[in-house]
Amino acid sequence: MAGKATQAETLAKRVSIADVAKLAGCAPATVSRRLNNPEIVSPSVVESIDHAIQALGYVRNGSARQLRSSRSHLVGAIIPTIRHSIYAEMLAGLQQSLERNGFALIYSTSEYDLDEEYKQALTLVERGIEALVLVGTRHRSKTFDLLNTHNVSCAVTYALQKDFNYTSIGFDNYRAAALAAQRLWALGHRTFGMIAGITTNNDRAQARVAGFTDTLLGLGATRDDVIIREAPYQIGAGRQMMASLLVAAPQISAVFCGSDVLAIGAMSELRSQGISVPDRCSIIGFDNLEIAAYVDPPLSTLNVPAYEMGVETGEWVVRSEPGKVIPRKVELDVEYVERGTTAKAPPR
Known part of the structure; x- marks a missing residue:
């Protein structure tokens, strides 16, 4: 698994222009021209050199040299998306924590594509970052290899994992989802969607x-009682999947959504079909985005301490010395927030 590799296993010699040239089948001077004046290099040669750079994980020496000699006080963050403010609070906490201590933040997005994330990481390392903040524990092994090779510290957020070789500052997603399952079961619901x-x-x-389904099964539900749909974190997608759930199980009375964005979409579809929330169907979201308190009815949800997570991560960066970091695990609590979209199950 990507996060299992040790630094000893992944620490490799730094790749040089000569290494790139050898793999690309050209002279080192040609690689240099590709990097500095690409317009004078033929497209086919550019393609060969770019392929070699990608394969070898080459990073331009200027930034790497700066990083080796001193702290750059430049931090990178790669988040899955900037849509719907899902990660905005974490970034705000991270930036404010870093800024107070004289650090600057550069962030980019991967759109949930791990190969794109690697490309973004390569660019950030070239810019001279001394630490990189990621979301979740699943990443390409070559991303960790890149960071280890160039002594870039790494912390992951929004997740925790046992035996993970990098600092993780987040919460237990399994246990958080279990809170939603327990609450809906306690309200008497017995047919569920997610x-x-x-x-x-x-x-x-x-x-x-896993946390939602395992908890319900442990409480006495059967697999047929729990219907799962997956969707990108978009309001329209939440609406579409709510419609799909109602086709599969018209009697469904409780739905847990993996984000408030999906929950708002689900509420829209229920409203369009004349199904009352929460009298006929209860909804629980995830994240506690600001908008959750202002939809009608206000959304019951799970509060993720995103801002605090960002602050804690920023403080970890400030305290850490690049290349000499002992991994830490910092667990934050997720709390259930009851509002207006949950109620006792309707009579069956």
Whole structure:
């Protein structure tokens, strides 16, 4: 698994222009021209050199040299998306914590694509970052290799994992989802739906599905009582999956959503079909985004301490020395927030 590799296993010699040239089948001077004046290099040669750079994980020496000699006080963060403010509070806490201590933050997005995340990490390392903040524990092994090779500290957020070789500052997604299952069961619901985020390459979404379903099965539900749908974190997708749940199980009376964004979409679909929330169907979201308190009815949800997570991560960066970091695990609490979208199950 990507996070299992040790620094001893992944620490490799720094890749030089000569290494890139050898793999690309050209002269080192040609590689240099590709990097500095690409317009004078033929497209086919550019393609060969770019392929070699990607394969070898080459990073331009200027930033790496700066990073080796002193702290750059430049921190990178790669988040899955900037849509719907899902990660905005974490970034705000991170930036404010870093800024107070004289550090600057550069962030980019991967759109949940681990290969794109690696490309973004490579760019940030070239810019001279001394630490990189990621979301979740699932990443390409070459991303960790890159960071280890260039002595870039790494912390992951929004998740925790046993035997993980990097600092993790987050919460237990499995246990958080279990809170939603326990609450809906206690209200008397016995037919459930879940609209999860896309679980491919997303350890957080996977853990939430497992926590919700395992808890319900432990309480006495059967697998037929729990219907799962996956959707990207978009309001329209939440609406579509709510419609799909109602086709599969018209009697469904409780739905847990892997984000408030999906929950708002689900509420919209229920309203369009004349199904009352919460009298006929209860909804629980996840994140406690600001908008959750202002929809009608206000959304019951799970409060993720995103701002605090960002602050804690920023403080860890400030205290850490690049290349000499002992991994830490910092667990934050997720709390259930009851509002207006949950009620006792309707009579069956």
